[in-house]
Structures are given as C-alpha cells and as structure tokens.
Amino acid sequence: AQSVTQLDSQVPVFEEAPVELRCNYSSSVSVYLFWYVQYPNQGLQLLLKYLSGSTLVKGINGFEAEFNKSQTSFHLRKPSVHISDTAEYFCAVSETGTASKLTFGTGTRLQVTL
C-alpha cells in the first residue's frame, strides 16, 4: 500500500513570489506520482505527472516538480505565482500497474494575495 504526506495544509504567498508545495510518499513498489489542482466547486485537473525518465517534470500553468527517489519526495514549484493560482493542490501516487487507482494526500491550500 502507498501513502502520501503533504506537509503543509495551507501556504500563503504574495503574488509574483515563488512557491514550493511539499509532498512525500511511501511505497514498497514502483509508483507514478501526480499533482492535481482543484478550484472551488470544481473537479480535479492534472497539473503534471511523473511516470519515468527525467526527474524534473514540467506541467501546465508554469508549474514543475522534481522526483527525488532517495528522499521519496515530489515537491511542486512555481517561480512566480498569480492570484489565479489560488486553489487546493493534491499530491497523489499510484502503483504503476493500476494508474487510475490514486492515493491522495490531504491537500495544500495555496492562498495568493496582492
């Protein structure tokens, strides 16, 4: 079984500042890693995913994440945030053979202010 820990429940940041949302996972098997974003009253939208290969993954809206196997981390970063990035962000993991069966973290609320 896998588990995901999102270390920060809330992250306040000023517009145009950089941000990092932290995610650590635990698994005894090979995994895929994901970051999803959820805007109010909406479903989840995939930001980026790591399946294999390069450990630096670039996603939509200027987000990127780095897979670190030794530290079992998959932190999400953006060099300059915008007000419209205010949302809930979820890190998720799945076994490579059952990619649609996601285990989610508890989420991080990113609050961007002027």
Add this chain to the structure above:
Amino acid sequence: KAGVTQTPRYLIKTRGQQVTLSCSPISGHRSVSWYQQTPGQGLQFLFEYFSETQRNKGNFPGRFSGRQFSNSRSEMNVSTLELGDSALYLCASSYRASNEKLFFGSGTQLSVL
C-alpha cells in the same frame, strides 16, 4: 469535445435512503473511476469500471456499488445512506483501464440529513 459529465450536481437525501449518481465519460473513453471526497477522509478511491467490468475496488463497504453500461456511462449506487456518506463524489474517465491520464468531472455533492 465535451468533458466528463456528472448528474445531478447536488443531491439531498435522508438516512436510510438509497441514491444513484450518474457519470458520462468523455467520448471515446471506456474507463470510469469513482472517488469520494470528504473533509475528514480526503479523496478516496471507490472503484474503476472498464468495458462494463469492475477492474479495481477501494476499501468501501458493500453499500457502495457501481456499474457501467455498454456506452461507457457509469452509475454509482449507495444504499442505506448514513450521515458519513455526505461527500463530493467525483468521477474520472480515461481512454483505457488503469490509465494515468484521468479527466475528472465536477462531481455530485451529496448531503445526507
């Protein structure tokens, strides 16, 4: 191309009743997965259907069931509703089973009184 459509958007039921939620996947997608989202337990996987067969199942009691039709539309049923079943139920579709490219609908918000 239309996205994943979930109906109804909101639902209010009382304890002991049963409820059926519907999910229409993106055209051409044959796999549908269901997730429950609550403030206390977060996002949890319920089950996945592909070609009318359940492929994966999460750790939910038998009161939670689903099915998929030949046109890939899926329904989820919860019988004997409990207060703790109040949640946002999200459906996701993908082209094939166990695929990492999931497209989520906006969900059905179920309130159990």
